[in-house]
Amino acid sequence: MSTHEHPDYLGHHFETPQQQYDSSKLGMWLFLATEILLFAGLFCAYSVYRSNHPEIFVYAHQYLDKTLGGINTLVLICSSLTMAWAVRSAQTNQRRGLILLLSMTLLFGCCFLGIKYVEYEQKWKHGLLWGKRFHPHTEETRSHEKTAPSAVPPAIASQPAPVAPPPPTGEDRSLIEAAPRGPAGLAAGAIEERKPGHEGSRPSNVQIFFGIYFLMTGLHGLHVIGGMSVIGWLLVRSVKGHFTSEYFTPVDLGGLYWHLVDLIWIYLFPLLYLIG
Amino acid sequence: MTETSSTPHGLSIHIMGVPVLLAVWALLVVGTVVTVVAAGIDFGAFNLWLAMAIATVKASLVALYFMHLRYDRPFNAIVLVGSLLFVMLFIGLALTDTAQYQPEMIPGYSPGMKE
Incomplete structure (x- = not known):
């Protein structure tokens, strides 16, 4: 075995290209597992908050744009197709195909971020933000748009967030601030009357939904940017002709990362936009 | 194919x-x-x-x-499925825990309830 050819791309500590390829792939999968666990923290926050306060999710998810979210899902699926195809092109020595498909993947990534920007901008305009920055004025904005499309009175924008009702007093009462409604089941009747359409029936603490929304989509968005940087780097290297059917590991691993980003969005889309 | x-x-x-x-x-x-x-x-x-x-x-x-x-190689799939098992364990235990804090244990926590 010691007399075998040792190609340039083969690390000196690897016996064969096959061993190097398999090791790289295993390493990438271990990294992807840590990425899944990173997102698991946010999915856990989502699950706990949703199980305790389903009414907030029923109320708040209607403010997310299902159409834009759906289009973005399709954009990511298309980008996954072009990425998987790009890996195939690298494996079959089709350099022009590889360049074209990587460029298309990059374009789909830009498209996703562009749509995400439009969504974030709408949330920003309507004050649907996290924590203390939550000053919703969507209903008001809508009615003003009918009469005067341009002007949103600054008075509305600067309205303070609604204050939670004062806790009940008395010796037996806890000092913990009152929640407007009990958790699921105990206040089942209360959830009904808080369905969308009832003006002025916003449950308390809706800002936490938007906190979760911005954290989850924001972290995902950062991963999209990361994936696009990797694809950009792969594109430069494929233009230089670095990848052949002998050596395409970076394209393969970059592809795995990009697919993971798609995979996480596949769960984020229904959880945040669709089920309320 | x-x-x-x-x-x-x-x-x-x-x-x-x-x-x-x-x-x-x-x-x-x-x-x-x-x-x-x-x-x-x-x-x-x-x-x-x-x-x-x-x-x-x-x-x-x-x-x-x-x-x-x-x-x-199946080991890559084991890594993925293994991480998902830990995610389920993490979220499952967190939900089991939060379910223990029923509002009736804290008087006045849930004014929406009849007492």
Whole structure:
């Protein structure tokens, strides 16, 4: 075995290209597992908050744009197709195909971020933000748009967030601030009357939904940017002709990362936009 | 419709066929449309499980074909499934814990309730 050819791309500590390829792939999968666990923290926050306060999710998810979210899902699926195809092109020595498909993947990534920007901008305009920055004025904005499309009175924008009702007093009462409604089941009747359409029936603490929304989509968005940087780097290297059917590991691993980003969005889309 | 190739240096790899890639893409698009349509219909408590089931089918398609897991060494799949088991353990235990804090244990916590 010691007399075998040792190609340039083969690390000196690897016996064969096959061993190097398999090791790289295993390493990438271990990294992807840590990425899944990173997102698991946010999915856990989502699950706990949703199980305790389903009414907030029923109320708040209607403010997310299902159409834009759906289009973005399709954009990511298309980008996954072009990425998987790009890996195939690298494996079959089709350099022009590889360049074209990587460029298309990059374009789909830009498209996703562009749509995400439009969504974030709408949330920003309507004050649907996290924590203390939550000053919703969507209903008001809508009615003003009918009469005067341009002007949103600054008075509305600067309205303070609604204050939670004062806790009940008395010796037996806890000092913990009152929640407007009990958790699921105990206040089942209360959830009904808080369905969308009832003006002025916003449950308390809706800002936490938007906190979760911005954290989850924001972290995902950062991963999209990361994936696009990797694809950009792969594109430069494929233009230089670095990848052949002998050596395409970076394209393969970059592809795995990009697919993971798609995979996480596949769960984020229904959880945040669709089920309320 | 998939091929395997062996290079002069003995790198034995699996190459996804274009028809398989396109078929998986089409199924993912159909899955997305089904999720959106299903979300418009109210199945009550079943809504969440239906959406998660569709998402899991879509995710499996991506992992098995786009990410090559079906043709890879099984250890890569074990890493992925292992991480998902830990995610389930994490979220499952957190939910079990939070369910223990019922409002009746804290008087006045839930004014919406009849006492």
